[in-house]
Amino acid sequence: MKQQKPNAVKQWLYRILGVVFTALGVVGIVVPVWPTTIFLILASAVFLKSSPGMYRWLHDNPVLGPYLRAYRDKTGITIGYKVWTISVLWVGIVISAVFAVESLAVRIMLFTIALAVTIHVATIKTAASPQTKAIPREAGPVSSSEAASPAPREP
Known part of the structure; x- marks a missing residue:
């Protein structure tokens, strides 16, 4: 072997x-x-x-x-992800504190941890979401007359 x-x-x-x-x-x-x-x-x-x-x-x-x-x-993370994370966190903590925990000390500990995690998530750099990123323009701003008329075609 x-x-x-x-x-x-x-x-x-x-x-x-x-x-x-x-x-x-x-x-x-x-x-x-x-x-x-x-x-x-x-x-x-x-x-x-x-x-x-x-x-x-x-x-x-x-x-x-x-x-x-x-x-x-x-x-960083997008604002949408921050909101989602904090929302899920607090829903889970509240459900746990109300339905699963009887001890006041444990409830205080749960809420303290949730508050600390909320502060941590809120202070993480906020990334631009794909919808809010600026579209780069190659030739600068476009006037309304340029936007309304089609570009000239080459012969």
């Missing part, structure tokens, strides 16, 4: 760890107060050491990739 090299075992452990971190990051997308980006960053780091293919998949993934790109590029 052939023994595996320690390097191969290490690579597989990194891959497994990357999958676990990715799963924890996915949980953070749907569970308020559970972090997403940090787990995806950790997954990215271990995939970088163990599997270029899994690293590319994570960064190119349409759901998970934007979290990593926004962090890497320091572009």
